[in-house]
Amino acid sequence: KINTKNYITLESESESESELRFKLGAYLAGLIEADGSFAIHNKDSKAKKYTPKIFIVFNINDNPLAEKLMSITKVGSLHNRQQQGCVVWQIQKIEDVKKIINLINGYMRTPKIEALHRAINWYNEFYNMDIKILDLDSSPIDSNNWLAGFIDGDGGFSINLTDRKKKSAISTKRVQAFFKLELRQNYHRDCSIELGGISYFNILSIIARYLNVNVYSRSREQKDKIFYSYMVVSHNLQSHAKVINYLDKYPLYSSRYLAYKDWKFVVEQIRLRAGKPLTIENIKQIEKIKTQFNQNRTEFDFSHLDSIV
DSSP states (O other), X not given: OEEOOTTOOOTTOOHHHHHHIIIIIHHHHHHHHHHEEEEOOOTTOOSOOOOOEEEEEEEGGGHHHHHHHHHHXXXXXEEEXXXXXXXXXXXXXXXHHHHHHHHHTTTOOSTTHHHHHHHHHHHHHHSOOOOOEEOOOOSOTTSSSHHHHHHHHHEEEEEEEEEEEETTEXXXXXXXXXXXXXXXXXXXXXXXXXXXXXXXXXXXXXXXXXXXXXXXXXXEEETTEEEEEEEEEEOSHHHHHHHHHHHHHSOOOSTHHHHHHHHHHHHHHHHHHTTSOOOHHHHHHHHHHHTTSGGGOOOOOOGGGGGOO
16 A cells, blocks of 8 residues: 555545645645644544544644635634634544545655554544555655745744944844754654654754754753753754745745744845944844744734635
8 A cells, every 4th residue: 555656646636636735735744743643543442432633733823824724625623722822723524634634645754654644544444445555755855845834833933133242342233043943852652664763853854954954952851851852953044045945935824934034134134244244224124123023023914825825
């Protein structure tokens, strides 16, 4: 049942579903692998059986994106978790889950493909379906919009503006721009070597090689637990150029798109400055951006969602 041709049209697809898969399949796969999860009944469990479900969590500010994706795919329901600061797209009807599976099957790139395969096996075994089990997508990372979905789930842009001193006196400001992706080090279930194993190092190293940067490991302690993660950071103009080239071709759809536009403007100012001190006008522009950057943003324009399909 293994089919390594990730971009075939599945036999059960209509023409419209095939087009949707081509435009949105890789993006949804990246989004699910970043901020989504599968709930699949353990067939050996004596608990009441339930069909596979898919959950995708969005920041509360990204409710327009969740609504748009639900409208386009025509599956699932949204659940507002205002107190937790999020919106959950819940997909649980048999045909709805099958539709999402058909969209993302063949586009996944992380150990979370193990959960997708368990869901497919469930449908094939208990509902006598014949959904093909496709391998990890091994195409170049910049060949589709998977990374855009992944960044919409787990990526981050930052801008630092600090005082630059000369002879103990503040002479001007220094600006730095960073793009970061951070993931836990290991998947929580066994995943075969054929599917890449349990470590997320492989996918982050692929992204790091594309950006020509390093993969860092990080540990941090919260209460009584220690969390281990891998991190990729774009920190120079060369790696920033790769980020920009990719995201201009495959745009973000969440509110991170707004952060990206501001971040890109600052990167361009750094490039044009070519090592020269920031002008007063530069500083004022960047300070204004920082007042509405990331968590400080209070106004959101989601007109970019019109470009999805």
